[in-house]
Amino acid sequence: MIEVVIKDRCSGCGDCVEACPSDVLALGAGGKAVIAAQADCQTCLLCELHCPADALFVWPETDRVAGVTAERALASGQLGAFRRDHGWGEHAATHTNQHWRMGAIFERARLQAMDIAATKTARTEEGCST
Incomplete structure (x- = not known):
């Protein structure tokens, strides 16, 4: 503040x-x-x-x-x-201002989150079909 x-x-x-x-x-x-x-x-x-x-x-x-x-x-x-x-x-x-690099870091985090969500979805679907 x-x-x-x-x-x-x-x-x-x-x-x-x-x-x-x-x-x-x-x-x-x-x-x-x-x-x-x-x-x-x-x-x-x-x-x-x-x-x-x-x-x-x-x-x-x-x-x-x-x-x-x-x-x-x-x-x-x-x-x-x-x-x-x-x-x-x-x-x-x-x-040197390096804030411009944060875009790549956020994109990497977004892709990792998508992979984690896809893995969870796949596990849930596998568990329901057996």
């Missing part, structure tokens, strides 16, 4: 607001991102991914607020880690 916006880092670009599928973030009176509907956060991390200033901190807990403060988020060393580890923006040259 989105925990905090680090105001000193936020440039007010609005990229996080546009990226959020649940309208959790909004641009506040000062032109910087604010958490407008924290309980609606899906923990999808799109806001963090799209924030070029690394001003957002999303905690993996999805059903409750963990109470992470700006100070704790800064001390964690995790601000920007999601963008970096996924090869976004300035990190594209050093961290």
